[in-house]
Amino acid sequence: RGQGWGMDGYTGASALKVFHVGASLLAFSGVAVTDQVDEQGRRGIRRAEIDLFPVSQYTARLSQRLWRLPAQARIAAERHMTRAWWNVLLDRLIPRPGVARQVILTCPFTSPARWQMVEAIVLMVALSRGIQMIEGWSAAPSLTTLALDYHEESQIVAVPQQALGRIRGVSPIHIQ
Numbered sequence: 001r002g003q004g005w006g007m008d009g010y011t012g013a014s015a016l017k018v019f020h021v022g023a024s025l026l027a028f029s030g031v032a033v034t035d036q037v038d039e040q041g042r043r044g045i046r047r048a049e050i051d052l053f054p055v056s057q058y059t060a061r062l063s064q065r066l067w068r069l070p071a072q073a074r075i076a077a078e079r080h081m082t083r084a085w086w087n088v089l090l091d092r093l094i095p096r097p098g099v100a101r102q103v104i105l106t107c108p109f110t111s112p113a114r115w116q117m118v119e120a121i122v123l124m125v126a127l128s129r130g131i132q133m134i135e136g137w138s139a140a141p142s143l144t145t146l147a148l149d150y151h152e153e154s155q156i157v158a159v160p161q162q163a164l165g166r167i168r169g170v171s172p173i174h175i176q
Helices: 055-068 071-080 083-093 112-127
Strands: 014-020 025-033 046-054 103-107 156-160
Touching (some): 014 055, 014 112, 046 055, 071 112, 083 103, 103 112, 112 156
Parallel strands (some): 103 156
Antiparallel strands (some): 025 046
């Protein structure tokens, strides 16, 4: 059913969601926002394809997805991920009492093509050795490359700035 994805030009956008299904299995869910309408007239029904694979294939699968993105999206992501940006990210990952272990990345959503750069950043973060070495983070963190809400979402989640609204108690990492 539609959940607001038909608004604000999300039609045509795609996302990847990777999450654990048991101790040794991961779900790799590719989602695309369609222009279909549900029975209540809500636009933006999503089409999802889910593939299950062993945790041991995490790095290979994410790397493959990253290299399938357009070169300009990968290059823009690499340019954005400066040492200062990584310092902010790694600071957010340090375990602190009472603070959720979630990385929320945000950027204005202008088009599905522009969001591919954000997806590249999410994949690069998930694949980085630095994040995997921080206490409490696994070698296969869950991730969502495009979500309208960060609540009950993956460890690493990218949310359009427009969808965040006024949030309190959470400090997303902004992508320009």
